[in-house]
Amino acid sequence: MGSDSTALPIKRARDGSPTLPQVFLKGLSCPLTMPGKVERQPEPTVSQVGQPGPPTGRQDRCRRWMPPNLRAYEWAWLSSDLLAGATLAAVAIPECIGYTKIVGTPVVTGLYTILLPLAAFALIGSSRHLVIGADSATAAILFAGLAGLAAPLTDHWVALTSAAALLTGAYLAAASIFRLGFLADFLSRTVLVGFLSGVGVSLLSGQLPDMLGVPGASRFPANLAAVITRIGQAHWPTVMMAGTVIAVIWVLERVAKHLPGSLIAITAAIVSTWLFGLDHKGIAIVGHVQAGLPHVRLPAFTPHDTIVLLPTCASMFLVIVAQSAATARGF
16 A cells, blocks of 8 residues: 555454455545455446436336326426417417307307317327417318308307317327327328318408408308408508518518517517507407306207217318328428
């Protein structure tokens, strides 16, 4: 041993064999090597040098009961997730309110469609790129399927939309259990693109009266004719507001993709309306929306309603599967 070492007398066991004494070298504890077979001391682990070690038994039990998406969650993601959530809310809330106009239900029902579905999918969903909520294509299919069964905005109409949602959910649950996702491969991409393009044109024509501040109509041809004949009566502050929001979103998506263009545009429009009282200058706003959560109960519908709704729900099921599969494969 060197001069800095402190020699210790070697102790002997009862059988006369020497044991391993401990020597202290510069304040560090280390074993003294002796002839013969000696067990090697384990290398220091990550947890021994100040880093978090493996989870304890209690942590393992807690992780076992956590949703899959939260087991590997890191706190460093929280700031980005908060921004993503705010952007999604800024886009989804106006969209869902607009979809109620397509389906013919009260405005507040659009907000209901993004409460529980988003929370549930965040916990049990398998893809972080998909968003669960109302959709323009399914809204158009649902309205067409319910036409003639009841009058829009009535209690019976709302009950039928709820029943259709439950039946479509049953279709999707069965598809998940029996692994029927391959059905999306049999839906022609040309047909799907053509259908979604038609839905987009129909939605655009439906929003043109509100963007121009002129009265419209319920059907596509009559609505388009009303816009063309009354374009000279357009309310220009409304046109400027709508055009500015569209321009801001379009420019930011191409110039600064890292910025949430939809969130910025919608927030600026809301603040401008509040500060300058634009609602008192002819720009229409949504107005009062019913507060509170819905009562959880089954909708009132008959077996005959179920049979009539099955084809409509099957159509919505196919469109949902095709859209979801295309998005999931894209990422």
